[in-house]
Structures are given as structure tokens and as C-alpha cells.
Amino acid sequence: MASGIRVLMCPPRYYDVSYQINPWMDKNHKVDREKASHQWDTLYQIYTRDIGIEVDLIDPVEDLPDMVFTANAGLVYQDIFVPSRFRYRQRRRETAYYLRYFMEKGYQVKEIPSDLYFEGQGDALFYRDMLFAGYFTRSDVYSHLYLGEYLNRRVISLELVDPKFYHLDTCFCPLNDTHVLYFPEAFDRYGRKVIENFVDYPISLTKEEAFRFCCNAVTVGRKILMGECPSRLQDILESLGFEVVTTPTSEFMKAGGSVKCLTLVLE
């Protein structure tokens, strides 16, 4: 059953949109809390029952509605945990809880200096032996130097130029060692060039696909999990031998997050 992949999720007991820190959030656009809970449960079931991977859970905290987006807890690599330093104070208190959780689990904690921002796996994704890391909207480019040093990996910095695609995981998604989904317009020409240089088969998404957060996907083997998938993209992925599994995340899109944001990949 278990395929060697483990992830961390956080139940949406306190999830809501009570502040606005990205362009998707609108306090007037109310979250259907019950629907959100149901959508989260479905995702959880898909992971544990349908795909068969281990899902660890961290307790949610009242007044930390975005804690459900565990991808931003920090960066995990082998037994190393680099905790996030949130740009917006509304999420900053989450760090202490994540820190305690990972320390109790025996991870080696390596910290980024406190005057730099870094928003975890949401902004840093592995492709092959390289770490692609987004900067500008949330994370600072200076944090990348520390990531490279701590993980002993080449870090490729990519500037995020569209505030709607404020984390790397909203516009960049490695599927395996050869294919990556990305939304070219979320990057500047240097970023696009770098992606084209380093990725064997970059698959560029249309605006419509990008706005539906198709990049915010989790890949387990041949299965790609995302909120929704328009037919063009589905055809491409299926022709490459992938199986697309969709699960609604509309209530989480109200906070600017989908499947990947809700999932911190541990190994």
C-alpha cells in the first residue's frame, strides 16, 4: 500500500478567509466552512485510501486559518527542516508550531536569518538534483543562498512577476525527472529561459489552466492530483502516461490555494 511517500496535512478546523494577503483573498467572499471540510476530507481519503500514501497530521491552531496550507511550513529535505519566515505577520505564528512539530520528530533544524523571508516548499521545489526557488513576491532571493548551503544543492532562483502567482507552487510543478508544468507568464524572460534550459520537457500551461491552479498539483508516481483539469491539459498528461485525478478545492481557492498548498511532501 505505502509507496514510500509521506506528506503532512493540517485539518481545516479553523480555516477561513479573515484577512487578505494575496490577490485571491476577499473577505467578502465567504468560505463555506462545511464544504471546505468536506473537500479536505476527500483529499485526505484520496491520499490514504486511493493512492495509499502516509499522511501525517499536525494539530490546527485557532487564529491561524492558513495553517491548513502546510506546504508553507518550511522546506524538508531528508532529515533537515528549514522553517519558513513568513512575509506577512498574519502567518508568522505558524512557524513556532511547525518548529516544535519537526523538532519532536527528530529533524535537524536549520534556520534562515530572521531578517529574510522564505515561505517553504510553496516557494522551493525539487527537480532532479536542483532546487528551483521562487523569489520576490514572498520569499527573498537572499534566502536561496542558505538553502543551497544547508541542502548542498544547486538552487535556481526564479523571479515571480505576477502577484496572482505569488508562490512558486502556483506556477511551477515538477512531475518527474523530465517533465515540469509551468505558466510562462508568471516568470520574467530570464526565468523562462532558465526553465527551458534546465528542464527536459517543460509543459507550458494556458492562462485558463494556470488560473485554475493546475500547477498546484501533487504527483505520486503516475498519478497527478489537482483541483481541476481542462481537457487540453488532461489529454497532454494522459498521452505522457499520467493519470489525472481531480478533487474539488474551490473553498481553498478562496484563499489562493489548492492541492499542492494543502500538502507538505516529507519524502
Add this chain to the structure above:
Amino acid sequence: MRVFEDVEMRGHIIDSLLLPKVLDEVTEYGGDYEILKLEVGKRSTDPSYVRLRILAREEEHLRHLLSRIQRLGANPVAYEEISVAQVEQDGVLPDNFYITTNLDTEIYLEDKWIKVENPEMDCAIVVREGPKVECIRMGQVKRGDRIVVGKKGVRVIPLEKPSEGHIFAFMTSSVSSEKPKSPLIAQVASRMKEVKVRGEKILFVCGPAVVHTGAKSHLCALIRNSYVDVLFAGNALAVHDVESELFGTSLGLSLKEGVIAQDGHEHHLRAINIIRKYGSIAQAIDAGVIRDGIMYHLIKGGKQFVLAGSIRDDGPLPEVITDSQVAQVEMRKKLQAIGMVLMLSTMLHSIAVANMLPARIFTVCVDMNPQLFTKLTDRGSRQILGLMTDVGLFLRELAQSLISSEG
């Protein structure tokens, strides 16, 4: 580009194209850069390091550029402050004193860059109350003076590259023996006009060939028309100027006929003697004995001059300063607000003056000896235009260019 700041970047700046991005950003926004140091990581996991100098037109432009590239990972380097040591003996500098060049220089003190005043090559830098920072010569230091030692915290401002349409723009070498002189002289003239418009002064450094070649009247015309604010020369120029006023000859050669006059070789000694009898050239002018000439126009026009003596002088004339250290001091005093220098046919004085001047002061050098140009540029870069031509012909054309065009 007159202002600059050094920045550094670390990381996978090449793979991520961060370095080219920064360089593109700088040039796109009208700045310029120099790569001071680049260390490329050996393995793909090793970070690279670059140190860049970002150049801009002025302070605000620089701040704007820096803030743009800062978000790309380019941070100003941490500057080190200068080290100072105290002078223990008058006239003796501390060991390892910093030696200046002819480029404008700044030092880092109290968290900021401070301009070194009175820039001059081969000097030390003294830090006084204020802080006021200036160049100081070895012989001038006093016990207790605080002198910059070592190389930390000191930077020089690079010479601006000449802009489009500048005199240098169409010359491949700055010394022209086989290049058309007239357009060059016309450019010199227009440069002189620009200097005057800016309210700066023009310095002439002249050798006696100015008189020997019969170009006196042209130099006088320039003095009368306010193109000569300061003149440096030696004994010989003044002597032959006076000789030509009193006897019509220069070193015995008739300036009108071009032949040696009878007893001509005695004329200059007799001229010196006459001036010494009156006490000074100024007094001889007052007495009506000298009624024209270079010194006449300088003195009557209230222009500044320094006549610096040398070991081969006859006389010398009373106005000549025979102590060379004193002469240097007097010359330096008159270098404030000089915008341009013309060095006419004198190797000794040209080199002496060049050593005192900052590199950025535009210099025109006229001489028949190509060696002079090598000597001048050997000591450091400077903005110099060398014209290998007869100084008499040069002055005549220059005067025509400047004066006839003014109706």
C-alpha cells in the same frame, strides 16, 4: 559616470541568470558596471561570487539602480574604514602611509565616503577635525597630524571616458604628429570657451620658445582677451620677453628679421640688469620702461603668475622664486578652480605642473619633443591632448580661433 558603489552577489547567480539579469538591469536604466571580481563555483552545487562596481550619472540615479538590483540579490559591500597613524616627527610620514595618485580620491570614515580635497599625486592624506580630509606633501606634515596608512577604506574615482564628439573621439592616439592640426586647435579653442563659460580658470605653462618663435603677440592677445588667468613659467620666458621689449631680440635673434643682431648674445643679460635696477618688472612697467609684452599684460591685467627659478638661470629677474619648494607652494595656491591647462613647450614645468594636477583637468600639451608626452602619461592616466607642432604656429592659430571669431 561619476558616482559609484560596489555590490556583491553570492549563490547560483550564473545558472539562475541572476548575474546577467542584474547587469542588464543596470545598463537598461542608464548605468554602467565593472566586474571587479568573479569566482565561479567549481561544482554545480557550489555557489558563485561576484563583486560589481555600479556606476551612475549622479547620486539619485545611483540610489535608484541600487534599489532595483538589491531585490535581485546584489547588496552593497561592507566597507572598511581607513586606518590612521600619527606623525611623530615633523616632515616624516608614518610607515606605510597611503600614497595618492592623480585621480580624485575618497576615504571611508564615520560610515560615509568623504572626498579628499586638493587632490594631487604622490602625497599622503591627512585627516583633520570636521572631518576635513586633504592631500598633504611629505615636507608639510607636523607632529600629531593624522595620516591615512595602508590601503583600506580608500577608493579612487575613475576618469570619465570621453563622450561622443569629444576631441579624443576621433583620434586613435592622443599625440598627433601627423594629424590635421587646425580642427584640433579649433576644438581646443572651443573647449577654452566652455571653461570660461563655466566660470573656471585657464592655466598656461610656458617655455621661452613662446618668445623665440615670435608668438609673443598672440599670447598677449590671449591675455588681453581673458583667456589666460594664470601663467607659470621660469626665468627664461620673462627674460626673453623683457629682452624683446627692450632690444627687439630674443636670445639675440631679431624677432623681426630673424637674424642674430650685433652683440645680440649680450642683450638678455643687459635686459635682466635693467629690470634689477628698477627693482622688479612691475616697477619697470610703472616707470614706463616696459610698455608691452607678456609680463606687461599679465601685470597690468592683474593676472596671476609664478616664475619658478632653476639652477641654470641668469640673473635671475626679481620676480623669480628661486627656492623651488617655495615656488611649488605658490604654484599650488593658484591651482584652485583651474578648468584647463595649456602646456607650451617646456618639459620641466609641464611635468612639475602635471604632477600637481588631478587627472581630470583637461590638458593640452604643445611641444616638438615626443618624449614629453610619454613622460607626462607615464605617471598615470590623465586627459591630455598632445600636439607635436611648433608652439608659435599653435599660438597664432589659437589666437585667431578665439579672438577673430569674437568680432
